[in-house]
Amino acid sequence: MQRVAVGQETLSVEIQGSGPPLLLVHGFPLDHTMWKHQIEELADQFQVIAPDLRGFGASALAEPHDLSDEPGPSGQAVSAITMEQYADELVGMLDALRIDQPVAFCGLSMGGYIGWQFLMRHADRLGRLIMCDTKVVADSPQVKQVRMETAERVLHEGPGFLAEVMRDRLFSPTSLRDKPTAVEATQQVIRDTNPRAIAAALYGMAERPDMRDRLPSIDLPSLLIGGELDVISPAEEMRGIAQSMPNAKFIPIPQAGHMALERPQEVNSAIREFLSDWV
């Protein structure tokens, strides 16, 4: 892992291979290791850049910058990190790494929410867009409420319960049965995550803008990938996003849940084929 100074923060990033830059942005509340198979296999063709977002994995949450003046209901002051902030920090990281040519941005779920904001704010840094298991609708009041309660509970209890809750939401029944090692590794990442980073991301996701109206004007070549059994961002919703974009296609991944990466061969083939006219 490299350590890269971005303003007041330091991000950790794994970089493998050489070639056109492929930026892999992880979901919530995970880290870059969820891209293990993409990093290992796609580095033969691409410069694969897989950061840990601020506060996740090996990237620290620089406490003074994340504290608001007002403590939250738990008494522990944590302010939101917005999708826009994460996107800007990724651009700061690319700048620090002197990667100035457009990247293929590949984000999963929260990584996709960040991708929409990356596109809105830094379109000149993007050559292709790959969105895995993500959404364009903003949170409903009910979903926001659940996020607030979850943040509160994580700050009080730590992330152990979240690792249990997310297990069945992230993986398909097939993966839960056949890939216990990968499932356990993912749960361990959640257990090891800083509760304050989890809360900051939950607050940030709750604030994210609704992107539905923007879709018809996004003409960047885009690939949408979704697990057919995803219960968080259903495949039909992903298909609808692709249909609303003028230059996008949707590839469903059979037997996969929210972590479409459960099926690395299918996902990697889809990425390679999609990027074949770009490289």
Ligand code: MLT
């Ligand atoms: C993720 O996988 O990044 C999250 O489940 C997204 C969300 O909570 O909306």
